Amino acid sequence: MAAGGKRAGNASSTLLGDAIRAFWRVRRVVCIDKVLVIGNIFNSGRTSAMATIARRDFLKAAGLAGAAFAGSTMLAGCAPKSAETVQAATAASSGLPEMWDEEVEVLVVGSGYAGLAAAYEAAKAGSGVRIIDKRASGGGNSAFADGQIAVVGSAAQKAAGIEDSVEAFVSDSLTAGLNLNYESKVRLIAEKSNETFEWTVNEIGVEWAQDAETGSDRLIAQGGHTVMRCIPPQANSGSGITEPLTAKLAEQGIQVETDTQLARLFKDDAGRVVGVQIALGCRDYDLSTAKETKTVKTSRGVVLATGGFGLDVAFRSAQDPRLDETVGCTNREGSNADGLRVALDAGAFGMQLDQIQCYPYTSPVENSFGSSATWIEAECAYAPVIDPATGKRFVNELTDRKRFSDAIFELGHPALQIGCIDNAPEWARESLEAGLGNGAVVEFDTLDAIASEYDIPLEALKAQIDSYNACVEAGIDTEFGKLFNDDSAPMKNAPYYVAKMQPKVHHCMGGVKTDDNCRVIGNDLQPISGLYAAGEATGGVHGACRLGCNGTLDCLVNGRIAGQQVALSDPLA
Ligand SMILES: Cc1cc2nc3c(=O)[nH]c(=O)nc-3n(C[C@H](O)[C@H](O)[C@H](O)COP(=O)(O)OP(=O)(O)OC[C@H]3O[C@@H](n4cnc5c(N)ncnc54)[C@H](O)[C@@H]3O)c2cc1C
Known part of the structure; x- marks a missing residue:
C-alpha cells in the first residue's frame, strides 16, 4: 500500500534562525498591504509581492516559527483587546467591527477529521487558510477515536469476494437511523467512500491495518453493517488519520492555532457571514476569561467543524432528559456545545439535537x-x-x-x-x-x-x-x-x-443543518452565505443512530466537500 505522508522533521538551530529571518521577511511584505493572509499564500497567486519570496523560506518560517507567526497576525495599529471586549462584542445584537484586526480567505474552526480535511482541500484549491482550535492541542475527538472507516467497494472487499453496494450501505444506515437520516446525505458518503479511502492512502499517506493472510486492508465486522466493510487504521487510533493530515497542512505552512476559540460570527446586511471574533487563551472554554480577542474578516467563508457536545451535560440533558450527569461519556474533555451555540446565535438551523448516541x-x-x-x-x-x-x-x-x-x-x-x-x-x-x-x-x-x-x-x-x-x-x-x-x-x-x-454518551447525530454542498442552512431554511459546516457539528447524515465507522467517513467526505466549496465561493471585496 502506498503510504507517502511526510512528517515534519526536527529543526536544527541554524534552520530555525533561517526560518525566523524568512518569517520576518514575509511579515514585512504582508504588512505593506495591511492585510494578513496566512497559509498557502504561494498558491493563491493574489499578492504579487509575496511571490518574490522563496516558497522554501516561507515554508520553513511557517513550519518552524509557527508560534511566533500565529502570535503576530494583527494588522498594524490594532492593539489586543481584553476579555471585557468579548463580552461587549458578543452581547452586541448587530453591527460589524469598524476595522478588522485580521483577514483571511477561509477560516476553519476545529481540527478533527472534518476541519483538517476542509483546510486541506481549501488550501489545495488555492485559498489562504487558517485553522483554529479552542483546545491546547489539536485533533479533537478524532485523534482519540478508533479511526475505523466504512468503505463500500474497497479493494479489500473485492479481494475477499465480498459483494457490497451503495444500496446496501444506504439500507443499513437508514435502518439504524430509523429513517431520520437524509437519504441523499447517506448516499453521498457511500458513493464517495472508496475514493475518499484511496485519497487518505495516496494523497495523505494514512496507513491502514493489513490482514496478514490476504495481504489486503483488514476488514472487520461492525454492528448494523450487514457485510464486512469496515477498516481500522494501522495505528488503531484516529491519530493515524489526523497526524498525516496535520503534517500535510504543515507542508503548506498551515499550523493549527490552538487555544483559539470561536466567539462570534459576524453577518453583513445581506445575511452573509463576513467575519468572526476569536478569543485567545480562555480558561475552561469560558469566553469571559479570554486573554485577548480579535476580529477576523473571512473573505470567502468560515467552515464550522466543531464536533459534538457529548460532555455538555446541561445542553445534552436539555435535549434528552435521560442523559443527565449519571450517564458517562466517551468524549474528550471540552466536547461541549460552545461552537454550536455560536452558530445557532448566528441563525443556523439546529436539527435533531436530541438524537444523542450512547455507545453500548x-x-x-x-x-x-x-x-x-x-x-x-x-x-x-x-x-x-x-x-x-x-x-x-x-x-x-x-x-x-x-x-x-x-x-x-x-x-x-x-x-x-x-x-x-x-x-x-x-x-x-x-x-x-x-x-x-x-x-x-x-x-x-x-x-x-x-x-x-x-x-x-x-x-x-x-x-x-x-x-x-x-x-x-x-x-x-x-x-x-x-x-x-x-x-x-x-x-x-x-x-x-x-x-x-x-452505555455512555458517544456521538451527537444532530447539529446544524447543511445542504449537500455543506452550506449551513438558516432558520429561513435558506443557505447562509459564507458559512459551511461538516462532521459531528452537523445533523442529517446519521438520523437516530450512527453506525460504527460511518463517523470517520462522514467527517472526511463532508470535510473535503466543505473545503472545496468554500474555496469556490465569491470573495468579498
Ligand atoms: C472514543 C471514540 C471513538 C470513536 N471511534 C470511531 C470509529 O472508530 N469510527 C467512526 O466512524 N467514528 C468513531 N468515533 C466518532 C468519530 O470519531 C467522531 O464523530 C469524529 O472524530 C468527529 O470529528 P469532527 O472533526 O467532527 O470533530 P472533532 O474531532 O471532535 O473536532 C472538533 C474540534 O473543534 C474544536 N472546537 C469546538 N468548538 C470550538 C470553538 N468554539 N472554537 C474553536 N474550536 C472549537 C474542538 O476543540 C475539537 O478539536 C469515535 C468517537 C469517540 C469519542
Whole structure:
C-alpha cells in the first residue's frame, strides 16, 4: 500500500534562525498591504509581492516559527483587546467591527477529521487558510477515536469476494437511523467512500491495518453493517488519520492555532457571514476569561467543524432528559456545545439535537471510552452478551448501537459479555490486555466461577452457552439473527473473558443543518452565505443512530466537500 505522508522533521538551530529571518521577511511584505493572509499564500497567486519570496523560506518560517507567526497576525495599529471586549462584542445584537484586526480567505474552526480535511482541500484549491482550535492541542475527538472507516467497494472487499453496494450501505444506515437520516446525505458518503479511502492512502499517506493472510486492508465486522466493510487504521487510533493530515497542512505552512476559540460570527446586511471574533487563551472554554480577542474578516467563508457536545451535560440533558450527569461519556474533555451555540446565535438551523448516541460497549469500571471498549466491541461479533439476572441473551450482539444501548438501559443494570480464548481476534488483543490489567475484563476458568461471581443462575447460563454454540456450529443464529463471522467458533475452551457493559454518551447525530454542498442552512431554511459546516457539528447524515465507522467517513467526505466549496465561493471585496 502506498503510504507517502511526510512528517515534519526536527529543526536544527541554524534552520530555525533561517526560518525566523524568512518569517520576518514575509511579515514585512504582508504588512505593506495591511492585510494578513496566512497559509498557502504561494498558491493563491493574489499578492504579487509575496511571490518574490522563496516558497522554501516561507515554508520553513511557517513550519518552524509557527508560534511566533500565529502570535503576530494583527494588522498594524490594532492593539489586543481584553476579555471585557468579548463580552461587549458578543452581547452586541448587530453591527460589524469598524476595522478588522485580521483577514483571511477561509477560516476553519476545529481540527478533527472534518476541519483538517476542509483546510486541506481549501488550501489545495488555492485559498489562504487558517485553522483554529479552542483546545491546547489539536485533533479533537478524532485523534482519540478508533479511526475505523466504512468503505463500500474497497479493494479489500473485492479481494475477499465480498459483494457490497451503495444500496446496501444506504439500507443499513437508514435502518439504524430509523429513517431520520437524509437519504441523499447517506448516499453521498457511500458513493464517495472508496475514493475518499484511496485519497487518505495516496494523497495523505494514512496507513491502514493489513490482514496478514490476504495481504489486503483488514476488514472487520461492525454492528448494523450487514457485510464486512469496515477498516481500522494501522495505528488503531484516529491519530493515524489526523497526524498525516496535520503534517500535510504543515507542508503548506498551515499550523493549527490552538487555544483559539470561536466567539462570534459576524453577518453583513445581506445575511452573509463576513467575519468572526476569536478569543485567545480562555480558561475552561469560558469566553469571559479570554486573554485577548480579535476580529477576523473571512473573505470567502468560515467552515464550522466543531464536533459534538457529548460532555455538555446541561445542553445534552436539555435535549434528552435521560442523559443527565449519571450517564458517562466517551468524549474528550471540552466536547461541549460552545461552537454550536455560536452558530445557532448566528441563525443556523439546529436539527435533531436530541438524537444523542450512547455507545453500548463501554465498561462501568473505566472512565470515558477506556481501554477495553475496542475489545468489547470487537468481541461482540463472536461472543454472547447476557443479562446476568437471567443468564440469557437479550439482543443481537451485532445490532446497531441504539438498539443495543436501549436494550441494556431496559435491563436497568450492566450487561455481561462472555467471550473466550476460542474467539479472541488478534487485532483487538492490546485492548483485551489493557482491560485485563485494569479490571474491566476479568478472566475465568469455568462457567461455574462466572455464575458465582456475578450471581447468575448457573443452569440457565450453561443452557444459554450450549444453545449459542449450537447456533455458531450451524452458522445460523436462530435466537437473535446475528450474522456470524466466518472465523466464529463455538465457545469450548477457557479462559473466558468477562466484561460488564454500560452505555455512555458517544456521538451527537444532530447539529446544524447543511445542504449537500455543506452550506449551513438558516432558520429561513435558506443557505447562509459564507458559512459551511461538516462532521459531528452537523445533523442529517446519521438520523437516530450512527453506525460504527460511518463517523470517520462522514467527517472526511463532508470535510473535503466543505473545503472545496468554500474555496469556490465569491470573495468579498
Ligand atoms: C472514543 C471514540 C471513538 C470513536 N471511534 C470511531 C470509529 O472508530 N469510527 C467512526 O466512524 N467514528 C468513531 N468515533 C466518532 C468519530 O470519531 C467522531 O464523530 C469524529 O472524530 C468527529 O470529528 P469532527 O472533526 O467532527 O470533530 P472533532 O474531532 O471532535 O473536532 C472538533 C474540534 O473543534 C474544536 N472546537 C469546538 N468548538 C470550538 C470553538 N468554539 N472554537 C474553536 N474550536 C472549537 C474542538 O476543540 C475539537 O478539536 C469515535 C468517537 C469517540 C469519542
